[in-house]
Amino acid sequence: MDTLAVCGGRFPAPDAESAPFVAGTILCREAWIREVHTQGPGAVAEETPVLDATGCVVLPGFVDVHIHGSAGVDVMDASRTGLARLSRFLARHGVTGFLPTTITAPPEALLAAVEAVARFMEAEPPGARALGVHLEGPYISPRYPGAQPVEHIRRPDPRELAALAAAGPVRLITLAPEVPGAHGLMAQALEAGIGVVIGHTAATYEEAQEAIRRGASQATHTFNAMTGLHHRRPGVVGAVLHNDAIYAQLIPDTVHVHPAAMDILARCKGPQGTLLITDAIRAAGMPPGTYELGGQEVVVSPEGVCRLPDGTLAGSIVTMDQGLRHFLAATGWPLERAWPVTSRTPAQALGMDGVIGRVAPGYRADLVLLDAHLEVVATVVGGQVVFDRRQEAG
Numbered sequence: 001m002d003t004l005a006v007c008g009g010r011f012p013a014p015d016a017e018s019a020p021f022v023a024g025t026i027l028c029r030e031a032w033i034r035e036v037h038t039q040g041p042g043a044v045a046e047e048t049p050v051l052d053a054t055g056c057v058v059l060p061g062f063v064d065v066h067i068h069g070s071a072g073v074d075v076m077d078a079s080r081t082g083l084a085r086l087s088r089f090l091a092r093h094g095v096t097g098f099l100p101t102t103i104t105a106p107p108e109a110l111l112a113a114v115e116a117v118a119r120f121m122e123a124e125p126p127g128a129r130a131l132g133v134h135l136e137g138p139y140i141s142p143r144y145p146g147a148q149p150v151e152h153i154r155r156p157d158p159r160e161l162a163a164l165a166a167a168g169p170v171r172l173i174t175l176a177p178e179v180p181g182a183h184g185l186m187a188q189a190l191e192a193g194i195g196v197v198i199g200h201t202a203a204t205y206e207e208a209q210e211a212i213r214r215g216a217s218q219a220t221h222t223f224n225a226m227t228g229l230h231h232r233r234p235g236v237v238g239a240v241l242h243n244d245a246i247y248a249q250l251i252p253d254t255v256h257v258h259p260a261a262m263d264i265l266a267r268c269k270g271p272q273g274t275l276l277i278t279d280a281i282r283a284a285g286m287p288p289g290t291y292e293l294g295g296q297e298v299v300v301s302p303e304g305v306c307r308l309p310d311g312t313l314a315g316s317i318v319t320m321d322q323g324l325r326h327f328l329a330a331t332g333w334p335l336e337r338a339w340p341v342t343s344r345t346p347a348q349a350l351g352m353d354g355v356i357g358r359v360a361p362g363y364r365a366d367l368v369l370l371d372a373h374l375e376v377v378a379t380v381v382g383g384q385v386v387f388d389r390r391q392e393a394g
Helices: 080-092 107-120 158-167 182-191 205-213 235-242 259-269 320-331 335-342 344-349 389-393
Strands: 003-011 022-029 032-037 050-052 057-060 062-067 095-100 133-136 170-175 195-198 247-250 274-276 289-293 296-300 367-370 376-381 384-388
Touching: 003 367, 057 335, 062 133, 062 320, 062 344, 080 095, 080 107, 080 376, 080 384, 095 376, 107 133, 107 158, 158 170, 158 182, 170 182, 182 195, 182 205, 195 205, 205 235, 235 259, 247 259, 247 344, 259 274, 259 320, 274 320, 274 335, 274 344, 320 335, 335 344, 376 389, 384 389
Parallel strands: 003 050, 003 057, 062 095, 133 170, 170 195, 247 274
Antiparallel strands: 003 022, 022 032, 057 367, 095 133, 289 296, 367 376, 376 384
């Protein structure tokens, strides 16, 4: 029987929404948290392996719902080996669950990517778990393509979506709700259990609100590739800030969104409505240079900014642990308030809030240990230590 005791750390109390962290022991068995002791060390059997969390904060593992790649790997490579490499890289940065995210591409390329993720999910991962696929496009607005290849943008195709959903575990789809046929495709997606995300969209405020009324529940990389906030035309940004029914994804790299705008978003949405994403590309964790995204050249500067040759921002190289540090600096929030934006809120946005995103009995034993500088010390996935920098240093 696989067991693990995480001892000596501080963590969010199991029943607290925002409160000082408590000290104690977390007992894990067979991939799940079974007991949490906060009034003492708790009984740990002599044969139980112990993960020493002394001096660390223990948080629910980070969940990245929007990531294209890292460590030289892109989801569109459709490679099981590549996804394993990505999984290991993400675990080093505290991620325990992620949604491999596609880019607008020909139908056969999207199908291959979804099938590759499905194959990867058949076995235990070497690091972070894939939780399903996030389709970013191809049913988006050519007016707001961002770094999505414009030549592959197309009208909503119910048969294509059905084929993709049959090929693998599609969990989210980013689309432009104002394009013809979008409402019908949204209904189809929701019926199939696929969450609808507003993004790469020229929608008005009214069109965005209608999409939310019809079930759209997230906004892709808020502020970026969508109509902005104007005092007479609130746009998609205005709808996201104004409507508590939609979660706001945020790229916290300080490049895509100014720290002041990050703070404004956080003030409007709170930790219960804000979720950090990386939108990382294969260049994350790699040196500056020239890379590829959707068949396009991407240049990563020494400052870590990713751009197409025409200057368009093209994803990021931020990691979730870096993003959390940036978010705290931008908002001034204490970690005790901010921690849900990396785990509990993404879990809720995915409808997985009863499974991941809390340090509590009955939740998966997906945990990250952070030191006083909020650097990752260790990562636990399903009760297994998949990364421990102290062992690597030794």
